[in-house]
Amino acid sequence: MKFSVNKSLLSDAHFSLRKRKKLYWIIGGAGSGKTTICKALSENFGFPIYDMDAHIYGDYHSRFTQELQPVNKAWANTENGLAWLLDMSWDEFNNFNQAALPEYLNLLAEDLDDTNENAAIIIDGGISNPALLSQVIPPHQIISLARPERSSAEIWSENEERKSMKEFVFQLPNPEKSWHNFLEFDARITSTILREAQKSNITIFSRSERKTVNEFAKEIMKILEYLE
Numbered sequence: 001m002k003f004s005v006n007k008s009l010l011s012d013a014h015f016s017l018r019k020r021k022k023l024y025w026i027i028g029g030a031g032s033g034k035t036t037i038c039k040a041l042s043e044n045f046g047f048p049i050y051d052m053d054a055h056i057y058g059d060y061h062s063r064f065t066q067e068l069q070p071v072n073k074a075w076a077n078t079e080n081g082l083a084w085l086l087d088m089s090w091d092e093f094n095n096f097n098q099a100a101l102p103e104y105l106n107l108l109a110e111d112l113d114d115t116n117e118n119a120a121i122i123i124d125g126g127i128s129n130p131a132l133l134s135q136v137i138p139p140h141q142i143i144s145l146a147r148p149e150r151s152s153a154e155i156w157s158e159n160e161e162r163k164s165m166k167e168f169v170f171q172l173p174n175p176e177k178s179w180h181n182f183l184e185f186d187a188r189i190t191s192t193i194l195r196e197a198q199k200s201n202i203t204i205f206s207r208s209e210r211k212t213v214n215e216f217a218k219e220i221m222k223i224l225e226y227l228e
Helices: 007-017 034-045 052-056 070-076 081-086 090-112 160-169 175-199 213-223
Strands: 023-028 049-051 121-124 142-145 203-205
Touching (some): 023 034, 023 175, 034 049, 052 121, 070 090, 160 175, 203 213
Parallel strands (some): 023 121, 023 142
């Protein structure tokens, strides 16, 4: 299974999003604190939050077209999208994520078309290949969060909401293999994000236990050159 990155969509997204100097993107692996920090940034600085995961698994599905989003259209048309993804090899899964990203950016740009391009907005997660993202928006507008040294198995059992994912996966055919692949993909997504962020000159942040969420959010905003 091989997917192609649509460079034309990347170029279109670059043209549309690059002019937004206050579009900030928080990325990171599962359990890194993306949503917590985005909420703190919103509360402290009044940013509206665009939850990329919620859009990818929500309204984007009805907007995928064969012409502009063929990779995601193939995913959306499967009988069980999660089983389809977890049946891939890591290389196939990573290739899917790379090819899916320009299609997501196309829909994001469409959503932002009618908004004030000078207004601030914070994007929460949704991507695992920051090297591609940094071709569209400047690296200094992206922050990658690093989680403490915990295994994927620990992260996906830390609370009831995350534990429910295992229950969901175990309803799939070949549940043991699917769960093994889920944890492997999750760990490799995190390492891919950090590796690509480092190579793309994206700032990587890790919060110490002594630092409050609000203190951490203010540090991030200083890095993003928002605070005077």
